[in-house]
Amino acid sequence: MKLHLKIWRQKDRKSEGKLVDYTLENVNTHMSFLEMLDTLNEELILKDEQPVEFDHDCREGICGQCGVVINGNAHGPLKNTTTCQLHMREFKDGETILIEPFRAAGFPIKKDLKVDRSAFDRIISSGGYVSVNTGQAPEANTIPVSHEVAEAAFDSAACLGCGACVATCKNGSAALFTAAKITQLAILPQSKEERKQRALRMIVQMDEEGFGHCSNTEACEVECPQGISVLNIARMNYEYNRASFLKFKKK
Amino acid sequence: MNTLSRKIIMAATGLFLCFFLLIHFLGNTQLFLEPEHARLSFNAYSHFLTGNPLVKMVSYVLYASIIGHAIYALLITAKNKAAGGSYKKDNRGRASKWYSRNMGVLGTIVLIFIVLHFQNFWYVYKFGEIGLDTNGNKDLYAVVVAAFQELWLVVVYVIAMIALCYHLIHGITSGVRTLGLFHPKYVRWVNIVGVVYSVVICVGFAAMPLFIYFTNSK
Numbered sequence: 001m002k003l004h005l006k007i008w009r010q011k012d013r014k015s016e017g018k019l020v021d022y023t024l025e026n027v028n029t030h031m032s033f034l035e036m037l038d039t040l041n042e043e044l045i046l047k048d049e050q051p052v053e054f055d056h057d058c059r060e061g062i063c064g065q066c067g068v069v070i071n072g073n074a075h076g077p078l079k080n081t082t083t084c085q086l087h088m089r090e091f092k093d094g095e096t097i098l099i100e101p102f103r104a105a106g107f108p109i110k111k112d113l114k115v116d117r118s119a120f121d122r123i124i125s126s127g128g129y130v131s132v133n134t135g136q137a138p139e140a141n142t143i144p145v146s147h148e149v150a151e152a153a154f155d156s157a158a159c160l161g162c163g164a165c166v167a168t169c170k171n172g173s174a175a176l177f178t179a180a181k182i183t184q185l186a187i188l189p190q191s192k193e194e195r196k197q198r199a200l201r202m203i204v205q206m207d208e209e210g211f212g213h214c215s216n217t218e219a220c221e222v223e224c225p226q227g228i229s230v231l232n233i234a235r236m237n238y239e240y241n242r243a244s245f246l247k248f249k250k251k
Numbered sequence: 252m253n254t255l256s257r258k259i260i261m262a263a264t265g266l267f268l269c270f271f272l273l274i275h276f277l278g279n280t281q282l283f284l285e286p287e288h289a290r291l292s293f294n295a296y297s298h299f300l301t302g303n304p305l306v307k308m309v310s311y312v313l314y315a316s317i318i319g320h321a322i323y324a325l326l327i328t329a330k331n332k333a334a335g336g337s338y339k340k341d342n343r344g345r346a347s348k349w350y351s352r353n354m355g356v357l358g359t360i361v362l363i364f365i366v367l368h369f370q371n372f373w374y375v376y377k378f379g380e381i382g383l384d385t386n387g388n389k390d391l392y393a394v395v396v397a398a399f400q401e402l403w404l405v406v407v408y409v410i411a412m413i414a415l416c417y418h419l420i421h422g423i424t425s426g427v428r429t430l431g432l433f434h435p436k437y438v439r440w441v442n443i444v445g446v447v448y449s450v451v452i453c454v455g456f457a458a459m460p461l462f463i464y465f466t467n468s469k
């Protein structure tokens with residue numbers, strides 16, 4: 001198949017970017033979206049042009065490194081699919097595809113389609129520690145975790161940290177990501193102990209990174225490759241209110 | 252103040268306004284009575300509201316809520332505009348409802364309406380020249396009927412109620428979750444109750460000017 005591509009090219013964080021047109025012939029429909037970009041890059045390198053930079057790692061939908069906005073949707077047209085798991089059969093021969101980086105105040109553009117998502121790392125590390133004994137592996141049944149709690153924690157833990165929620169949110173809010181991390185740790189008995197300070201610190205860090213407010217539009221859940229539930233955000237609000245109340249009571 | 256605490260203020264003031272709106276609505280259903288009966292009972296009700304110290308206190312909370320809600324709406328919307336990205340091609344709208352993305356616009360329509368509404372009735376009742384009914388109460392009913400002889404005003408009220416309806420359909424589910432309700436079962440119930448509340452209240456309020464316009468015009 002033949003494709004017309006409009007790709008965002010930007011030299012570095014400071015410079016102005018623009019959309020550049022490329023035409024790609026002989027695209028195999030079984031290629032993944034990233035393989036299609038690889039093919040383009042090979043052509044560009046042979047022509048002595050700068051290849052298009054984009055993030056990726058596992059290419060099997062589990063690491064959360066990949067992610068671009070394709071025709072106006074984060075990770076492209078398919079629901080619950082990362083960019084690397086999107087295949088060219090989803091597009092039509094002769095179609096024009098517009099490819100842009102994730103955009104939000106919290107995600108400055110590094111180059112081309114690459115954005116700086118280290119704000120997520122700082123949110124995670126601001127959460128601090130979990131009190132567990134080091135040394136020998138503990139006996140498996142010392143801390144019972146009910147099936148429901150384990151499943152709920154797994155559901156939240158499924159977040160890849162890809163940032164599609166932020167890119168999709170009109171407010172550039174990182175609520176879904178932060179909420180998934182807070183919820184996962186707040187409900188497991190091993191990490192319940194620090195739930196108050198963890199919630200408060202992660203929320204403060206989330207704000208410092210310049211993300212917006214959550215308007216509960218729920219677009220993030222729809223576009224999230226893992227379908228992380230927006231009820232995680234309600235849970236984060238609960239954790240925040242609970243922690244603020246208990247802190248207030250202590251004083 | 253952080254993003255969560257600002258939203259809590261939005262939710263608390265917004266949900267208080269919803270509570271007020273229910274009381275306001277129930278009181279105003281008297282407008283649907285037989286004209287002469289409606290006049291006496293509506294005027295007596297209005298008189299009771301102005302005399303009561305408890306109602307006076309609630310009314311101050313009401314004014315504060317409207318102002319606070321509007322100020323925080325401005326702060327939140329400005330920050331969100333700055334934090335969100337804009338795309339050359341934007342298809343993100345497929346994933347959410349239009350009214351959930353335009354709460355600021357819907358709210359602004361409601362705010363303009365509130366100013367107009369205060370001027371129409373609240374100001375006239377407090378400071379205007381106003382006749383008395385046979386019980387000696389200020390005849391607010393006559394003011395209401397006279398106001399709704401103007402077709403344009405009726406149309407403005409109906410449009411404002413449509414905007415309010417969408418604002419509340421999203422506002423109630425959003426606000427309750429901002430306050431931290433996360434259990435799927437209760438969230439579903441709140442969604443249903445929120446939609447029913449919003450539609451009943453807004454259709455009911457919109458029916459009042461329409462009813463008066465059509466029953467009184469010759």
Ligand code: HEM
Binds near residue numbers: 262317419
């Ligand atoms: C004075 C004019 C008003 C303005 C400018 C306004 C604006 C807004 C804005 C911008 C939001 C935030 C939505 C978001 O976070 O994206 C909001 C939320 C809300 N509004 Fe209003 N609004 C107004 C009047 C009202 C009225 C009269 C009511 C109720 C009778 C109301 C009820 C609510 C509720 C319940 C919320 C949900 C809070 C939340 O999202 O957590 N608003 N409003």
Ligand code: SF4
Binds near residue numbers: 161164
């Ligand atoms: S919540 Fe979903 S969209 Fe957001 S970072 Fe996690 S996996 Fe990506």
Ligand code: FES
Binds near residue numbers: 057065084
């Ligand atoms: S590259 Fe790992 S999820 Fe796409």
